[in-house]
């Protein structure tokens with residue numbers, strides 16, 4: 001196998017968006033999803049929650065490899081409340097009705113375990129949505145997009161037409177803040193400019 005085909009990091013995530021975002025900045029990842037308990041702790045803030053999960057995913061995912069390992073977690077937060085992923089059509093409707101015409105926050109934490117230990121960061125993005133019509137919520141559900149997405153929407157898909165303004169990181173809303181991720185990875189010896197594995 002050519003050196004350029006060697007993974008540069010391990011990605012402890014089942015999210016195809018995260019793998020694609022890393023690939024978009026030249027980072028080839030070995031994908032190893034992990035299963036961690038995503039129940040929030042009593043009284044835990046949304047920021048503390050996503051950071052804890054990102055660290056946990058990186059820690060569990062790093063077992064058995066010398067590659068730096070990245071874990072991440074994204075939460076959609078409205079009035080301090082985490083919305084999670086919709087479990088049904090009705091749940092997705094409730095979420096989009098709540099987000100309609102409002103500003104909410106998307107919190108994405110990234111943690112990278114590697115030679116420098118565990119490094120992490122949390123990026124908060126403010127997203128303003130225009131009012132969403134009831135028939136649009138039905139039509140949107142029918143696209144299949146909301147099902148596996150925090151908050152029941154995908155900004156990289158059809159929900160882009162609901163997003164009036166965004167302050168922060170677009171890539172963080174999709175699943176990985178690329179600016180901050182590249183910085184964390186560089187500190188762990190993974191460069192976006194080197195085609196092969198880190199030395």
Ligand SMILES: Cc1cn([C@H]2C[C@H](O)[C@@H](COP(=O)(O)OP(=O)(O)OP(=O)(O)O)O2)c(=O)[nH]c1=O
Pocket residue numbers: 012013014015017033034072073074075076106148149150151153154155156173174175
């Ligand atoms: C708000 C929003 C979320 N999402 C996605 C990003 C994440 O994949 C998902 C949030 O769930 P996460 O629990 O962060 O990630 P995941 O379950 O998909 O993958 P893993 O835990 O294995 O890393 O929602 C979008 O794709 N677009 C959006 O606009």
